[in-house]
Amino acid sequence: MTHANLRPKQRQTYRHGDLRRALLEAGVALARAGGPEAVVLREATRRAGVVPNAAYRHFASHAELLQAVRAAALAAMAAEMEGELARFRPEAMSQAEFAKASLRAIGSAYLNFAEREPGLFRTAFASFDPDVPEGDPSMAGASGLNPFQLLGVALDRLVEAGVLPKERRADAEFLAWSTVHGFALLVLDGPLRPLGPGHRQAIAARLLEMVEKGL
C-alpha cells in the first residue's frame, strides 16, 4: 500500500479481518465441489477458522449465505459468457453474422460452464429464489449483466440484424434457454451422463443449430 486507504468508517481488521468474504469464498468452494447441498454453514466457518456462530455476524441465516453463493455462481457464468463473446470482433463480420455468433457464444458458454463447473452450475439454478431482485449486480459479470440479460442482448442483436423477425422476439429467451438448460441438466445428472465428450459436443452443436433454425 503506497497510500492510506481512503475508505473511512470501515473497520479493516479484527481477529479475522474479512470474515464475510472468507465465508463466501468457503461457500463457493463447497458449492463448486458438491453443489448446493454441500453449502453447509458450519463447514464454511470451519474453513474460515472460526467458531460456527460467528457466521451470524455476517449472514442472517444459512439461507442468506446460500443465496450469496448462488449470486456468485451466476456471476461466474456471466463472466464465462462475456469471455466467449469477447473472442470475435464485430467489425470483422456482417451484422447478421455477429448476431448469430453472439447467440451461439451464449449457448456454448452456458454448456461449457455446466460441464466445467457442475457444482456451481447446479447451485446457480437449484432452488432458484424468485424474491431476489432482477437487477442484482452481485450475480452479474463485468458488463453488469447477468446471464439472462446477456442472452437478451444477443437476441436483440438478431432482431436488429433482421435475422429474427420482431414478432418472434418476445419470449425468445425462454425457448433458447430451455433448450440449452435441459441439455445441460440431462448431461449433468440425467440419463445423458454416460455420453462421451465427443458425442456430447456433437449433440450440443446440433442443439444450437436447432435453436437458431427454430426460433
Next chain:
Amino acid sequence: MTHANLRPKQRQTYRHGDLRRALLEAGVALARAGGPEAVVLREATRRAGVVPNAAYRHFASHAELLQAVRAAALAAMAAEMEGELARFRPEAMSQAEFAKASLRAIGSAYLNFAEREPGLFRTAFASFDPDVPEGDPSMAGASGLNPFQLLGVALDRLVEAGVLPKERRADAEFLAWSTVHGFALLVLDGPLRPLGPGHRQAIAARLLEMVEKGL
C-alpha cells in the same frame, strides 16, 4: 376371490400384510408432496404404522426405497404419455399427421406431468441413477415402455412417415428431450416460475413447434 391364489410359497399376511407396498406408496406420497428430499425412510414407516427398522425387511437402504419411488414416478409419467397418445386414432389421419401428433403428445404429456405432479417429476429426474437397467419394467407404463422409449417410438414414426430424414434420426431424442426438460425445470423452480398459466401454455406451444421445425 373366487378361487385359491395359484402363486405358491408366498406368505400373504403377517401383521401388516404387505409392508413393501405400503412403504412404497407412502414414499410416493412423500415424493408427490415434497420431491425427492421428502422421501424419508422413517416418515414412510410412520405412515405405514410400523417401527422404523421394519423397512429393512423390504429395502436394503434408504437409497433403495428412493430408487423404487423414482421408478414409480417414471411409470406414472409413461402412463400420462400413453393416455395422451391414446386420444387420437391413426386411421383417421395421414401417416405424417399421426407421427407429428405423436411427438407433440409426448412433449405435452411431459410438460403436463411436470406441472400437475411437480414432486414426482423432480423425483423422477433428480439424482438419476445410471446403474439402473434400461429396460427395467418398474419404470414403464402399460405399454411396457418407459418415457424415453415412448419418445423414441414417436421419432421412429416421423422417420417412417418421411417427415424426419433418416440421417437426422440419431440422437434426435436428446434434442427433443432437452428442450422440453429444460422448460419444465425453468418453470418448476427456475426463473420462469412467475409465468402465468396462459403465458406458459403459449410458450410451451412455441417450444414444441420449434422442436418440430428444428429437428
Next chain:
DNA sequence: TGTACATCAGTGAACGCGCGTTCACTGATGTAC
C-alpha cells in the same frame, strides 16, 4: 388330526452424526474527552 418346530416379519431400544441456531460472554479496537 394333532403336536413340535423352524421361519422370519415386525418390535423395542439405542447409536452416533452433523446440522442450524441461541445465549451470555470477552476482549481488541476506534473514538471522545
Next chain:
DNA sequence: TGTACATCAGTGAACGCGCGTTCACTGATGTAC
C-alpha cells in the same frame, strides 16, 4: 498526549432435531412328522 469508554467481531457452551442404521428380541404363522 493520555485516559475512559463504547462498540461489536468473534468465543464457548449448549439446545433440540430428525435422520439412517444396528442389535438382540418375540411371537404369529406355515410346515413336517
